Amino acid sequence: MEKKLIGVDLGGTTIKFAILNEQGEIQQKWSIDTNILDEGTHIVPDIVASINHHLSLYKMQPEQFIGIGMGTPGTVNLEKGTVIGAYNLNWKTTQNVKQQIEEGTGIKFAIDNDANVAALGERWQGAGNNATDVVFITLGTGVGGGIISNGEMIHGLGAAGEIGHINVQPNGYLCTCGNHGCLETYASATGVVRIARDMAEEFAGKSTLKQKLDDGEEISSKIIFDLAKDNDVLAKNVVGRVCYYLGLTCANLSAILSPKYIVIGGGVSAAGKFLLDQVTDYFQKFAFPTVRTSTKLKLAELGNEAGVIGAASLALTFK
Amino acid sequence: MEKKLIGVDLGGTTIKFAILNEQGEIQQKWSIDTNILDEGTHIVPDIVASINHHLSLYKMQPEQFIGIGMGTPGTVNLEKGTVIGAYNLNWKTTQNVKQQIEEGTGIKFAIDNDANVAALGERWQGAGNNATDVVFITLGTGVGGGIISNGEMIHGLGAAGEIGHINVQPNGYLCTCGNHGCLETYASATGVVRIARDMAEEFAGKSTLKQKLDDGEEISSKIIFDLAKDNDVLAKNVVGRVCYYLGLTCANLSAILSPKYIVIGGGVSAAGKFLLDQVTDYFQKFAFPTVRTSTKLKLAELGNEAGVIGAASLALTFK
Incomplete structure (x- = not known):
């Protein structure tokens, strides 16, 4: 048996x-x-x-x-x-x-x-199609990751796949790791809200998100993505900024690893195609020409x- | 036999x-x-x-x-x-x-x-000490690289190790690949000279480098590094900027791959310890705390x- x-x-x-x-x-x-x-x-x-x-x-x-x-x-x-x-x-x-x-x-x-x-898991049974070279990024409370190259997990000396701590904005937001400008400070669930608070301060137009923030309502990354889908200008700007950093990171990961797939999962990725399309646009803008067509960005498929x-x-x- | x-x-x-x-x-x-x-x-x-x-x-x-x-x-x-x-x-x-x-x-x-x-080669007989996880960056006319993880070369779909095309400055210098802000545009031999020409325009103080550029003399990255070693203020600023981008890149490579060594070779690396020390300073500034001590930056040892x-x-x- x-x-x-x-x-x-x-x-x-x-x-x-x-x-x-x-x-x-x-x-x-x-x-x-x-x-x-x-x-x-x-x-x-x-x-x-x-x-x-x-x-x-x-x-x-x-x-x-x-x-x-x-x-x-x-x-x-x-x-x-x-x-x-x-x-x-x-x-x-x-x-x-x-x-x-x-x-x-x-x-x-x-x-x-x-x-x-x-x-x-995603590589074996999910969006990774069992390819030999797959990068996984998980957008949750923090931002984590895992890298499979030549069919094997990359550990290096132990800290490989710390995608959340790639520096995307020198002198940017302070991260829990002590550095400034880690991807996690922009693309985690808390990072998205942080960007919203920051951009709201300088935003003058009409926006439900702005109003909610000014009213002291509890804001989550889900609320921000939902408002962006509903065409709220400030929320769209916030999502644009999140996707900019994610697209830039995916482009750089591709120049380094040339994977077949970059799979995006975790709570924030529940925003689905709306998120993926914008990340892909920035990926296309920043990626080395060879990987622009060879590396494909996908949403995770297995959930929990x-x-x-x-x-x-x-x-x-x-x- | x-x-x-x-x-x-x-x-x-x-x-x-x-x-x-x-x-x-x-x-x-x-x-x-x-x-x-x-x-x-x-x-x-x-x-x-x-x-x-x-x-x-x-x-x-x-x-x-x-x-x-x-x-x-x-x-x-x-x-x-x-x-x-x-x-x-x-x-x-x-x-x-x-x-x-x-x-x-x-x-x-x-x-x-x-x-x-x-x-x-560097991994086997040079600065890589035959470790299983080594990143090699070569600073020449362009910037190239090679990544060994789990003891194997990473190729991905073929373009892995394109370290010169990591985007270090969105909307930065135009690269031969068509993108803007690739590491290569700052840290290659031609990139170093380009930074010098740019910084010289806004430089007001006393500098042999500034004078040479104003006189239309032929300038190379070697001349710039030599002047920086001789305490030329402009040349030091140029080298600082090159090392900033290299240190940032090494920090991000470490968060992704957690290698034992990042080995820097190629013509520009002939500047030796003077280059390595400054790159290491920026690496220390930008690196995820875990890899700050575990990943070691070294100069290539095998030359040609x-x-x-x-x-x-x-x-x-x-x-």
């Missing part, structure tokens, strides 16, 4: 699980809440218990699985399978994740960080499932 | 050859002029003849070689071993280089473009031999 893969997507509020076949099709999925109490010491035992419980419920044996793959916040040591600095999990010290999960389940285990794992699918793909290394 | 490698560095004026052992040490080297007459049709036959002549002179057999590797201008099809668009060789149509050389010498043949091959050494390393694939 064909062996299966288990994918685990560890997040700050939920842990998602899925069982997939080797072709990457999800056959079963479930989830549990993340218990971050007691410095996150319950998390790994909970994962082990949930997998074992699920397997016994469906009368499955460890031998039926190629392996378990997991995406996690924090900094991952790939060889050792340890994680450090996952602050949203309350993990303050190095966690021996691989050892605990392999001992607890009897199944081989591989791990990478969540942005990389989402990139692997990119994590478990990409995580499961890590286990293919045990085949 | 240990088998050898042959490295060929094909340039617009000279073709360099070297025989290396598997450890990458050059044991013999020679060169011939590049004959670009008759649409460059003599080039490949000349290479074949020169290799065969050298082998017979030293009583060596094709079986004693693992393979031949070559770096070439133009766009390379790696699988087919063909080259197109090498205008400085007068090659206007697709050249079946691999087929002709393998048939002519009886030795296996691999090929890549010259910037990639120089990157492989990077080409033949890197070319030879291509043939290691036939081991």
